[in-house]
Amino acid sequence: MTQPPITLPASGAFTLANLRLHRSHLDKTNGFAFDSEGFALAEVSISAGAITAIDPATDTANMPDRIDCRGAIAFPAFVDCHTHIDKGHIWARKPNPDGSFPGALTAVGEDREANWSAHDVERRMEFSLQCAYAHGTKALRTHLDSVPPQEDISWPVFETIRERWKGRIELQAACLFGIDQAQDEAWFNRLADTVARHRGVLGAVTYMVPDLDALLDRMFTKAIALGLDLDFHADETDDVNAVSLDRIADAALRHGYEGKILVGHCCSLARQPDDKVKATLDKVARAGLSVVSLPMCNMYLQDRRADATTPRWRGVTLLHEMADRGINTCVASDNTRDPFYAYGDLDVLxxxxxxxxxxxxxxxxxxxxxxxxxNPARAMGLADAGILKxxxxxxxxxxRGRSLTELLSRPESRRTLIxxxxLIDATVPDYQDLDDLMEP
Structure with missing residues (x-):
C-alpha cells in the first residue's frame, strides 16, 4: 500500500518522530541505539525554522504535535563540493566524439569559444541549480573555466546567480585553468584579483609540468596574500608518474598554509606502488588537505580505450586509506551532461x-x-550545513527507505524536502527549457 506524503503544520512547533538518523550526521550521539549500519530511531523537534532538539525515539501515540515519519531515513540537506555548472547541459550541441578525456577537452574548448556568452552560461547555470535544489542540495561549489576571455564573462554571471539563489543554495566558485597558464604572472595576478573580488576560491588543474613546484608556490603565495582558499584538480589520469597530489601537500607544508585546500580526482594514486601511496597519504594528512572523489565522471572517462576493450580499473582514488589516516574525504557530482560526463543530474543521492x-x-x-x-561542508568552510544539531x-x-538497502535500491524520486x-515543492526543470540554446 502506498503511503501518503508527510505533511507539516503551516506554523508553530512540531516534532518529526520515528525517523532514522545516521550517526555520522549527528553532532551528539549519546543515548541513541544505533543499528549495525549506524542508524538510530530518533525524533527531531523544530520551531521557527530551526532544530530545537534531537532525541531518541519515543512513543508517538496520542501526541498531536508529533508527525510519524514511519521509520524513514533522513539526511541533512546535501553539500555538493565539486561541480561544473558552467559546462553543464551542453551535450546536445557538443557531445564527446569518443568518450575520452582528450575528446572532452577538445569538445568543451570548441563549445566555450563558440557559445559561452553571458546569456548562455547564465541559462545553463540556472537550470543546473534548479536540478540540484529539487534533489535536496543546500550548498554547492562550482568550478568556473577561467581561460581568457571567459573569466570576464563567467564570474559576473556567477555573482548574479549567487545573489539570486541566496537562501536556497549557498554557492561557492573556484577558478579553473591549467597550472602552466600561471607562468604568465601578470595574467594570473589579474585572475586572482577577480576571484578575490567575487569572494571565490583560487583553483587550477595540476599536472606534471617541469616547473610545477614553482607554479604551486605562486598559487600558495597569492592565496595567502589575498586570504583565499585553494581547490585543485589533480592527477586525473592512470599515469603512475602523475604525483601532483604529493607536490600540493609539499607546497602546503612548505608555506605553512592555514586556509582550506580541497583536491579532486587524484586517480593516479590508485595505480602507484604501496610505499609511494603511504608516503603521499601521510603527507596529505599532515598538510590537512581534503580530498573529493568524483566516481561517476571518473569511471566514465578513465581507462576508456580506443580499441573498445573493457576498462580494467575504476578510476577512483583511495578514500578508505585516506579515511584511515583521518583525511577529510568527500564524493561529489562533478560534470553533468557535458563532454566530460554524458549523464548526471546534480543528485547527490x-x-x-x-x-x-x-x-x-x-x-x-x-x-x-x-x-x-x-565532510564537504568542512571542506567548504560551512558551519551550518551537513550536520543535524x-x-x-x-x-x-x-x-522512503528505512534501511540502506531500501534507500539505495530505488531512485527515491518521492523524497520529502524540508x-x-x-516543505518545499521543488520540481526538476524540463530539458526542453534549454532547447533554444542547443540549436546548431
Whole structure:
C-alpha cells in the first residue's frame, strides 16, 4: 500500500518522530541505539525554522504535535563540493566524439569559444541549480573555466546567480585553468584579483609540468596574500608518474598554509606502488588537505580505450586509506551532461548510491554517509550545513527507505524536502527549457 506524503503544520512547533538518523550526521550521539549500519530511531523537534532538539525515539501515540515519519531515513540537506555548472547541459550541441578525456577537452574548448556568452552560461547555470535544489542540495561549489576571455564573462554571471539563489543554495566558485597558464604572472595576478573580488576560491588543474613546484608556490603565495582558499584538480589520469597530489601537500607544508585546500580526482594514486601511496597519504594528512572523489565522471572517462576493450580499473582514488589516516574525504557530482560526463543530474543521492557500489561504502557503512554532508561542508568552510544539531536550520531530506538497502535500491524520486522547517515543492526543470540554446 502506498503511503501518503508527510505533511507539516503551516506554523508553530512540531516534532518529526520515528525517523532514522545516521550517526555520522549527528553532532551528539549519546543515548541513541544505533543499528549495525549506524542508524538510530530518533525524533527531531523544530520551531521557527530551526532544530530545537534531537532525541531518541519515543512513543508517538496520542501526541498531536508529533508527525510519524514511519521509520524513514533522513539526511541533512546535501553539500555538493565539486561541480561544473558552467559546462553543464551542453551535450546536445557538443557531445564527446569518443568518450575520452582528450575528446572532452577538445569538445568543451570548441563549445566555450563558440557559445559561452553571458546569456548562455547564465541559462545553463540556472537550470543546473534548479536540478540540484529539487534533489535536496543546500550548498554547492562550482568550478568556473577561467581561460581568457571567459573569466570576464563567467564570474559576473556567477555573482548574479549567487545573489539570486541566496537562501536556497549557498554557492561557492573556484577558478579553473591549467597550472602552466600561471607562468604568465601578470595574467594570473589579474585572475586572482577577480576571484578575490567575487569572494571565490583560487583553483587550477595540476599536472606534471617541469616547473610545477614553482607554479604551486605562486598559487600558495597569492592565496595567502589575498586570504583565499585553494581547490585543485589533480592527477586525473592512470599515469603512475602523475604525483601532483604529493607536490600540493609539499607546497602546503612548505608555506605553512592555514586556509582550506580541497583536491579532486587524484586517480593516479590508485595505480602507484604501496610505499609511494603511504608516503603521499601521510603527507596529505599532515598538510590537512581534503580530498573529493568524483566516481561517476571518473569511471566514465578513465581507462576508456580506443580499441573498445573493457576498462580494467575504476578510476577512483583511495578514500578508505585516506579515511584511515583521518583525511577529510568527500564524493561529489562533478560534470553533468557535458563532454566530460554524458549523464548526471546534480543528485547527490545518486552520487552516494553509486559511490557505495563503486568504492564499497558498506560492510561496514561506517561514517561514509558524511561524504555527502558534514565532510564537504568542512571542506567548504560551512558551519551550518551537513550536520543535524540543535540551533541549526531545519534542513532535511526524508526518504522512503528505512534501511540502506531500501534507500539505495530505488531512485527515491518521492523524497520529502524540508528547508527551514517548511516543505518545499521543488520540481526538476524540463530539458526542453534549454532547447533554444542547443540549436546548431
Amino acid at each position: 545518486e552520487v552516494y548510491r553509486e559511490s557505495t557500489r563503486i568504492l564499497h561504502f558498506d560492510h561496514p557503512v561506517g561514517a561514509w554517509p558524511a561524504t555527502v554532508a558534514a 540543535p540551533g541549526a536550520s531545519a534542513d532535511l531530506i526524508l526518504f 528547508r527551514a522547517g517548511k
